[in-house]
Amino acid sequence: xxxxxxxxxxxxxxxARMVTLDQRRIFxxxxxxxxxxxxxxxxxxxxxINFQNNLSYGLTFLLxxxxxxxxxxxxxxxxxxxxxxxxxxxxxxxxxxEFALQLERSRRKEHIAIRLGWPxxxxxxxxxxxxxxxxxxxxxxxxxQRGWYSPGRLRMESSYPLGLLRCWSxxxxxxxxxxxxxxxxxxxLPGLAAExxxxxxxxxxxxDDFYGFRNYREGDSLRQIYWKGLARGQNLQVKQYAAYADRxxxxxxxxxxxxxxxxRLSHLCYxxxxxxxxxxxxxxxxxxxxxAPDCGxxxxxxxxxxxxxxxxxxxxx
Amino acid sequence: MKAPQQIPxxxxxxxxxxxxxxxxxxxARVPTWVLAVYLxxxxxxxxxxxxxxxxxxxxxxxxxxxxxxxxxxxxxxxLIGLEPMVALLLAAFAFKLLELAERKDAYxxxxxxxxxxxxxxxxxxxxxxVLLCLLNVVLVTTALVALHRPxxxxxxxxxxxxxxxxxxxxxxxxxxxxxxxxxIGPLWTVPLKSQQAKTGMSEFMSPGDVSRLSRSGEVAxxxxxxxxxxxxSQLYWRGLVMSRLRQNTWSALNYYExxxxxxxxxxxxxxxxxxxxxxxxxxxxxxxxSLRYASSPDAGILGASDYRLFRPLPIEDDFLYQVRSWxxxxxxxxxxxxxxxxxxALPAEANPRARALAGSIAADAAxxxxxxxxxxALFNEQPFVYTLEPPLLPIDNPMDAFLFETRRGFCExxxxxxxxxxxxAGVPARVVAGYQGGxxxxxxxxxxxxxxxxxxxxxxxxxxxGWIRVDPTSAVAPERIERGLEQAIAEEGTFLADSPLSPxxxxxxxxxxxxxLRYDALTYRWQxxxxxxxxxxxxxxxxxxxGGVDARKFALFILGSFALVLVPVALSLLLRRRTNALSxxxxxxxxxxxxxxxxxxTREPGESPxxxxxxxxxxxxRLADRIDAITGDYQRLAYAGEAQDKAxxxxxARAVREVG
Numbered sequence: 001x002x003x004x005x006x007x008x009x010x011x012x013x014x015x016a017r018m019v020t021l022d023q024r025r026i027f028x029x030x031x032x033x034x035x036x037x038x039x040x041x042x043x044x045x046x047x048x049i050n051f052q053n054n055l056s057y058g059l060t061f062l063l064x065x066x067x068x069x070x071x072x073x074x075x076x077x078x079x080x081x082x083x084x085x086x087x088x089x090x091x092x093x094x095x096x097x098e099f100a101l102q103l104e105r106s107r108r109k110e111h112i113a114i115r116l117g118w119p120x121x122x123x124x125x126x127x128x129x130x131x132x133x134x135x136x137x138x139x140x141x142x143x144x145q146r147g148w149y150s151p152g153r154l155r156m157e158s159s160y161p162l163g164l165l166r167c168w169s170x171x172x173x174x175x176x177x178x179x180x181x182x183x184x185x186x187x188x189l190p191g192l193a194a195e196x197x198x199x200x201x202x203x204x205x206x207x208d209d210f211y212g213f214r215n216y217r218e219g220d221s222l223r224q225i226y227w228k229g230l231a232r233g234q235n236l237q238v239k240q241y242a243a244y245a246d247r248x249x250x251x252x253x254x255x256x257x258x259x260x261x262x263x264r265l266s267h268l269c270y271x272x273x274x275x276x277x278x279x280x281x282x283x284x285x286x287x288x289x290x291x292a293p294d295c296g297x298x299x300x301x302x303x304x305x306x307x308x309x310x311x312x313x314x315x316x317x
Numbered sequence: 318m319k320a321p322q323q324i325p326x327x328x329x330x331x332x333x334x335x336x337x338x339x340x341x342x343x344x345a346r347v348p349t350w351v352l353a354v355y356l357x358x359x360x361x362x363x364x365x366x367x368x369x370x371x372x373x374x375x376x377x378x379x380x381x382x383x384x385x386x387x388x389x390x391x392x393x394x395x396l397i398g399l400e401p402m403v404a405l406l407l408a409a410f411a412f413k414l415l416e417l418a419e420r421k422d423a424y425x426x427x428x429x430x431x432x433x434x435x436x437x438x439x440x441x442x443x444x445x446x447v448l449l450c451l452l453n454v455v456l457v458t459t460a461l462v463a464l465h466r467p468x469x470x471x472x473x474x475x476x477x478x479x480x481x482x483x484x485x486x487x488x489x490x491x492x493x494x495x496x497x498x499x500x501i502g503p504l505w506t507v508p509l510k511s512q513q514a515k516t517g518m519s520e521f522m523s524p525g526d527v528s529r530l531s532r533s534g535e536v537a538x539x540x541x542x543x544x545x546x547x548x549x550s551q552l553y554w555r556g557l558v559m560s561r562l563r564q565n566t567w568s569a570l571n572y573y574e575x576x577x578x579x580x581x582x583x584x585x586x587x588x589x590x591x592x593x594x595x596x597x598x599x600x601x602x603x604x605x606x607s608l609r610y611a612s613s614p615d616a617g618i619l620g621a622s623d624y625r626l627f628r629p630l631p632i633e634d635d636f637l638y639q640v641r642s643w644x645x646x647x648x649x650x651x652x653x654x655x656x657x658x659x660x661x662a663l664p665a666e667a668n669p670r671a672r673a674l675a676g677s678i679a680a681d682a683a684x685x686x687x688x689x690x691x692x693x694a695l696f697n698e699q700p701f702v703y704t705l706e707p708p709l710l711p712i713d714n715p716m717d718a719f720l721f722e723t724r725r726g727f728c729e730x731x732x733x734x735x736x737x738x739x740x741x742a743g744v745p746a747r748v749v750a751g752y753q754g755g756x757x758x759x760x761x762x763x764x765x766x767x768x769x770x771x772x773x774x775x776x777x778x779x780x781x782x783g784w785i786r787v788d789p790t791s792a793v794a795p796e797r798i799e800r801g802l803e804q805a806i807a808e809e810g811t812f813l814a815d816s817p818l819s820p821x822x823x824x825x826x827x828x829x830x831x832x833x834l835r836y837d838a839l840t841y842r843w844q845x846x847x848x849x850x851x852x853x854x855x856x857x858x859x860x861x862x863x864g865g866v867d868a869r870k871f872a873l874f875i876l877g878s879f880a881l882v883l884v885p886v887a888l889s890l891l892l893r894r895r896t897n898a899l900s901x902x903x904x905x906x907x908x909x910x911x912x913x914x915x916x917x918x919t920r921e922p923g924e925s926p927x928x929x930x931x932x933x934x935x936x937x938x939r940l941a942d943r944i945d946a947i948t949g950d951y952q953r954l955a956y957a958g959e960a961q962d963k964a965x966x967x968x969x970a971r972a973v974r975e976v977g
């Protein structure tokens with residue numbers, strides 16, 4: 001039953017990165033408040049009939065036709081609204097991932113009180129009244145499974161202007177958040193010394209000795225930026241420390257023989273984070289994937305992504 | 318995860334505003350303390366909003382509700398009835414404000430507001446009241462819209478615009494339903510009766526009653542004649558026929574006091590009838606007003622044996638009825654023995670001097686007609702005065718005191734004294750209470766009958782002629798009959814002395830009078846079309862529109878008229894054009910983008926013109942220079958404030974057209 005419904009919705013509102021709401025995609029039905037309103041109208045009609053009062057008839061009919069007109073207004077408030085997937089930030093298992101969406105309007109029409117939310121997530125309310133587009137962040141826990149996490153269909157809902165009708169749509173924005181493996185500490189990194197080619201595993205005294213500047217490259221840690229220089233009007237530069245150059249570690253799939261896949265990935269993840277925190281250079285060797293030693297945020301993301309997607313199909317996002 | 322919906326500040330302001338305008342039309346009806354409850358509730362809620370006070374706890378709420386019940390019991394002595402129920406509803410409405418924390422509370426409050434509007438119509442269907450109620454519908458709807466605009470932290474009128482538009486769009490559809498929705502009778506008898514005071518004539522008449530009524534400038538009823546309006550002196554609107562005198566008070570015979578064979582009026586159908594329709598203001602009484610010998614084609618209106626009309630149900634709303642009258646017809650050419658006894662009965666001891674006088678007149682007179690003439694001559698020749706402020710009469714033998722001592726009286730004194738003397742002289746006679754005359758509204762040719770037109774006169778029965786009308790007042794003050802009360806008491810200066818604000822007092826100011834008459838004509842039209850609309854008029858209307866009541870035509874008409882309104886509304890909502898259109902320059906640039914898109918380079922949303930140009934140059938190298946030039950021109954025109962330069966714009970347009 002459930003899957004049949006899902007198939008029907010999939011056919012009706014096919015997944016896409018960008019969806020414009022129109023009559024195929026919008027559903028409308030009286031809300032609970034609307035049903036209560038209907039009950040009130042019934043009582044008013046009874047009063048009109050029993051008191052034989054024409055103006056009471058008039059008021060009852062006016063409120064009823066107001067309800068009819070509200071169908072159009074509620075529908076018009078949703079229709080023409082475009083929602084676009086912007087990005088989904090990676091997260092560790094159990095954490096909340098950030099999903100960014102963009103709401104746009106095609107005509108200069110107001111879209112008021114649009115509630116967005118995934119089942120189980122926090123709902124946000126957006127007004128598209130003064131601006132043409134609006135960026136909206138949503139947060140959703142991503143579950144325990146590493147790999148691509150799909151939040152499912154997003155519910156967009158509004159009952160503006162009278163609250164008597166509920167107008168909604170379920171859109172699949174093909175938005176996937178990457179879930180990294182859960183970091184799992186291991187007592188030590190086995191065979192670390194043997195693996196290092198230059199025996200530079202021993203920390204050098206005063207490892208955070210300042211070494212010099214170099215121009216900023218994308219992915220450099222913000223902590224190493226030479227802010228004072230930037231304030232003086234110089235180029236964006238990064239401070240370099242002597243210890244960095246000397247240490248390079250290979251995180252190898254073969255370091256944890258005999259352990260199950262997930263546990264290996266978790267240990268590797270832990271160590272990657274540990275080295276990254278110290279600012280050391282590290283490389284990754286997985287079956288089929290090799291990432292040369294490097295450091296910085298961009299590198300860490302590449303490594304974590306490789307770990308997260310090990311053995312999984314990359315949908316190319 | 319759904320958080321409880323908050324109430325935006327704007328909505329709170331609109332709700333409090335609606336709260337006060339809703340109680341406005343009820344003000345005259347509810348006790349003053351209800352208004353105090355409103356002020357208390359509004360102040361409390363504002364204090365809660367400002368964080369100074371907190372929402373009342375349940376013991377306080379319980380105490381408030383209990384005190385409202387006690388207050389209503391003290392004000393009305395009962396909880397049953399329309400007025401106490403409305404007061405209760407209004408109090409509940411105010412108290413709900415003290416619970417107004419979430420959106421769902423607001424729904425209850427606002428729907429209650431719609432009910433409050435409905436209750437107003439049970440009391441008054443006046444045009445101005447209805448307009449005020451329409452405004453209230455808009456206000457409550459505005460509050461409902463404001464409730465659904467999250468983040469509106471400042472008071473603003475945007476929801477009012479939306480609500481007004483929606484109500485205006487709903488109005489034509491409402492009219493369709495109003496005229497087509499089948500009118501059926503009450504499903505059960507309404508237990509809630511209005512406690513409103515009875516107005517107009519009362520069913521008992523003692524000296525002083527009519528003159529009290531004559532101080533009011535209220536409208537009693539309006540009449541529309543199908544043909545010519547008869548002259549003022551013929552407009553005797555009979556309401557009650559009073560045949561019984563008991564303790565100085567005249568009253569009508571009960572339906573069941575009349576023998577069963579005489580309960581229905583004898584049909585007297587000769588000559589052309591006078592046709593007219595009457596719209597009565599509510600009186601809470603059962604009798605109707607009509608010219609003499611009246612019958613009504615309307616269902617639910619009955620004729621009494623003394624040739625007047627009545628309705629089994631009290632008149633609680635404006636009431637429209639059709640009448641046909643035969644003013645020349647003879648009433649009761651032959652008097653039954655029972656009727657003769659009833660119309661001659663007099664209390665044995667009261668007013669001995671009057672009876673003695675009547676006896677001596679009767680002894681001299683040759684026939685009853687002469688008796689009538691002599692008594693009228695008595696009123697005319699002796700110094701009787703017609704006044705709105707007659708002196709108080711003693712309880713014992715009041716008519717003796719009036720005839721021989723005070724000699725100052727209003728119409729009921731003359732009518733009463735005349736009938737007593739007639740009966741003492743052996744001529745069957747009775748008092749008729751109703752209205753005399755009326756103001757002809759030149760705007761729509763209706764006759765407006767006011768309370769101050771209240772009048773009492775007599776009917777005597779003469780052999781071979783039946784009941785004929787005798788108005789003793791005309792013997793004393795003929796101008797009362799010819800030109801109305803205002804002229805008759807002009808010297809006294811007592812006309813509408815108690816209502817200094819009545820527009821009737823300012824009839825001499827032309828503008829005021831014109832406005833008053835126009836508004837009255839509007840009221841008449843309103844009453845005959847909307848208030849008086851019922852199953853019969855509906856049936857006639859459907860006959861006229863569709864040539865019969867046909868379910869298929871009916872459905873088609875409803876669907877058609879709904880489509881006629883809703884389709885344009887939908888189009889205006891869905892196809893709304895850009896309100897601030899793009900400048901010419903932007904349009905040209907978008908044209909340029911569209912041309913490039915046809916060559917396979919679509920501009921991504923949010924892509925800057927420069928970035929787009931770079932990408933376009935890579936994929937369409939042969940146009941690289943042009944793309945560069947146009948993009949450069951665009952940026953210069955857009956950002957260097959040169960967009961006003963007509964020549965530059967024209968050059969730009971040409972360049973865009975050449976791309977391709």
